[in-house]
Amino acid sequence: MSNERMKILEMIQEGKITPAEGMELLNAIDESPIKEKVTSSQIADRFLRIRVTGDKVKKANVNIPLSMLKVASKFMAMSSGFIPKEAREEMERKGIDITKLDIEELTSLIDQGIVDGKIVDVDVDDPKEGKVQVEIYVD
Amino acid sequence: MLTKTRKSFFMVLKIGMKGRKGFPIPIPLNVAQITLDSVADLLWFWESLMRPFKSITNKGDNYKTQIPLRELFSQSRALIHELRRHGRWRMVEVDDGKTKVYIEFY
Numbered sequence: 001m002s003n004e005r006m007k008i009l010e011m012i013q014e015g016k017i018t019p020a021e022g023m024e025l026l027n028a029i030d031e032s033p034i035k036e037k038v039t040s041s042q043i044a045d046r047f048l049r050i051r052v053t054g055d056k057v058k059k060a061n062v063n064i065p066l067s068m069l070k071v072a073s074k075f076m077a078m079s080s081g082f083i084p085k086e087a088r089e090e091m092e093r094k095g096i097d098i099t100k101l102d103i104e105e106l107t108s109l110i111d112q113g114i115v116d117g118k119i120v121d122v123d124v125d126d127p128k129e130g131k132v133q134v135e136i137y138v139d
Numbered sequence: 140m141l142t143k144t145r146k147s148f149f150m151v152l153k154i155g156m157k158g159r160k161g162f163p164i165p166i167p168l169n170v171a172q173i174t175l176d177s178v179a180d181l182l183w184f185w186e187s188l189m190r191p192f193k194s195i196t197n198k199g200d201n202y203k204t205q206i207p208l209r210e211l212f213s214q215s216r217a218l219i220h221e222l223r224r225h226g227r228w229r230m231v232e233v234d235d236g237k238t239k240v241y242i243e244f245y
Contacts, residue, residue, distance in 0.1 A: 067221050068218070071218050
């Protein structure tokens with residue numbers, strides 16, 4: 001029996017919640033989708049895909065294997081100290097703080113299969129470039 | 140992805156410009172992998188007999204970053220291994236109307 005179920009039953013026993021409320025909580029747990037842990041072989045076959053399409057015949061497609069992201073994250077962790085000061089300041093001005101990037105968390109999310117499906121889907125109407133669509137998804 | 144069972148042997152960088160014939164730049168990945176493996180073995184052998192090589196160090200901006208050589212080689216090997224395992228696939232395709240750039244693995 002899962003931990004959440006045990007806690008709910010304990011709360012009913014201690015009188016902290018009524019049986020009806022406990023039943024609702026148990027049903028809510030049952031309804032939430034259970035994500036099975038993705039196996040490493042499933043991760044190995046998955047790709048992070050980035051699609052950028054624009055009105056003016058501009059497009060970019062990038063496919064990155066998820067397993068490669070994990071390896072590349074170690075490189076990023078090693079090499080973040082070598083970014084020149086000027087580049088880092090420019091990034092900070094645009095709101096990107098390299099030191100706060102948690103690559104380990106991203107890779108653990110990938111391991112748990114939480115990063116799945118469409119991650120980003122943005123449509124932008126730029127006066128110069130026209131309509132630009134950006135899609136980032138995992139499949 | 141047409142073939143997933145065999146490893147990729149080449150990374151091909153293709154650059155094409157509008158009105159001109161493009162040119163491919165093939166990079167043999169198996170050679171790169173064998174080279175890295177050999178250098179890593181040599182490094183291990185050397186460090187077993189002598190003292191370890193100094194790490195690559197960057198001192199600046201009030202902090203110091205050190206990357207051990209062995210770790211650098213290990214990650215490079217892992218990266219090439221990952222790049223090779225998917226058979227034939229296209230990693231990057233960029234087309235801005237005038238220039239096309241592809242990075243493909245065969």
